Amino acid sequence: MAHFEKSNGIVDWLDQRLAIKKFMQVMMTQYWIPKKINFLWAMGVILLTMFAILFITGLLLVMYYKPDVALAFDSVNKTIMQEVEYGWLWRHMHGVAASVVFLVMYIHLLTGIYYGSYKKGREIIWISGMVLFVLFSAEAFSGYMLPWGQMSYWAAMVITNLFGGIPFIGPELVEWIRGDYAVGDATLNRFFMLHVCLLPIVVIAFVAIHFYALRFPHVNNEIAEEIDFDLEAEKYLAGKKKEAKVISFWPDFLCKDIFYVCLFMIFYFYLVCFHYDFAMDPINFEPANALKTPPHIYPEWYFLWSYEILRGFSYEVGLACFGIAQVIFFVLPFLDRSNVVAPAHKRGAFFVWFWLLVIDMIVLTIYGKLPPVGINNTIATIASVTFLALLIVVLPVITLMERKAK
């Protein structure tokens, strides 16, 4: 048994048993972050804040929500929204955060692409981040079903139907996912379990992995400079903080992030209290009705770009392309054939490629909501082909050229 001395206080007592001082050093005070970063690097902490809000408000909502097709709609819209004290606040905070978290995630993701943060040594950070994106998508979709409104129901119908397009096992798979022949009580119950139990656990695990994965290659910086972190840390610890290229996670990095989080919260609560409906489809305030199809069925805004890729082609081809679009970003570090790690504006062709990708995704998003008629179909096909071509063909080609030019 280890030797324990009489402690001189609670901190020391804990330190002897849990090594909390060492732990704080590793996680906070000697977790080195490059100094040269801008506010885009605050997105991670904002995401973490959003996730914490989703988690806590979610717990409060689960106290009153009833996962039963006969009760779900009223438990949300009456019990929570009208009867529970501040139930409306928890619900709006949860609903708005679910949407805003995707906005921040897209910014986070595009920042990573712009500054080349997915490259050389940082692949696991990128891939674990993409896993988080997919997990959040599943979390968002399973949560969207729960109020059992018209759009919840029909979105569940459409999305589960997609699996029917998988060769050989499709129809059986759809039935297995739904737990019934049609979307019904069994479906609602299992999505409830996924939303409040399994997926959050996996999300938390991957948040930890994502954070841990940063320890070795370290955080990238604004000029993608390769920093000798040990050397810079020595300078910092020796008191030459101005000279050192690194700062500590706490308090140096977080004090700045907390400021950004506060600014973000003003925007967030503006939405929660004055414009909650920006993210809530009004059709979802009508109870689910299996006999009445809504005139337009479309997903939430953050899925529109991939939904449009699905619609851009004939059914089978669209399904395959949709599948590819879902996973294509995972292999981004391997599609980029260049070993140059630099911000996009220092990479010529890559810079153009980046903005084409952003514009194309915005076109897909906007047209993803419009009815698929006439010219809209043509635009959908062109934008979808462009998206796939940009990633599968153009990116490898321009990055190979970049490598050869060096």
Added chain:
Amino acid sequence: MKELKIFAILVVFTGIVYWGVEPYAHSQMHEHTSEVNFDFKAGDIAQAEVELKKANESGKKDDIDFATKKLEDTKKLWANVDKIASLKTDVEAGKADFEANCASCHRVEFDELVAADDGISAQGIIYPDLSTAGAIYDSKFLMAISLNPALAMKNNKKYNDENPHPMMTAFLEDDGSISDENAQSVANIVGYLNSIGKAALEAKKAKIANEINAGKLSDSEKVAKINFENKKVIFEEACGRCHDVKYDGFIAKVNGGDLKDYMGSTPPDLSIIIRAKGDEYLHKFINDTQKQLPGTAMPRVGLNEQAQNDVVAYLTSVGDSKKAEREDLGYKIMAYFALLAILAYAWKNAIWKELH
């Protein structure tokens, strides 16, 4: 400053996405419809013209014939209404005319006209008590409905010569014109309804106010409750025969199954319809049901402007009951984070003084 430039780019791109997904998509997905119009004559004729234009574009003969006839009938109907509206009314004679023409089905409890049996028709549908009709319905609409109920209520697609509207009237001649005698009769009946409508409504409101004032609420709560109930009364009179508002504990007076047989579909619960449809849609829809939702089973009920505003206000206060609390708290939370941001900025500066 570079960070501000990055932020501006972020805002611009986010703004474009928002514009595309919200206002732009909305404008593309929903047909633009004309504004609310309480000049029913002008509104109906304009709407019938729009329908005829659409029918002509579709090229389907049945649709064109139907729309042509509808425009013709609409013009005729409102010309007759104009004729009636120009006459001087006699309230006493109006009561007698009401008893002769309407009282076998409709009651006017306020004036103790209760000859009609408690208002259940063969289809299980309650004929409305018309005590307050003069106060909540548009007078010209009342004239129009006395002449041609199907056309006035805009369910003429369903009711025609083979399938007559359950409200039987015989004021019109075969050629669609109205005799001077009948015109005077209708004018008198509407005059009579107008003469008692307001008093009947005030009596109902006074009764509710008395009950509330006798209760234990604080003064401000009493005022708020009376205000709420005054709007609810209008809703009950105008919509309460068919629509539930479950979240306010209100259940329609007519059984849902009977309504489905009669209307073709079950009228939706209106508890949070304000959130599903929004203020503007509801105003347009109540004003002219067919314009917003062609083919809907819901008849145009002909509310006047005041009554329509009260109905929408009632639905808002039920469906968005926490609005005041939400906005009040919103300012406080935002102010809190603004203050916190200032403190955080000061703290950041203090720490970064050593770093830069």
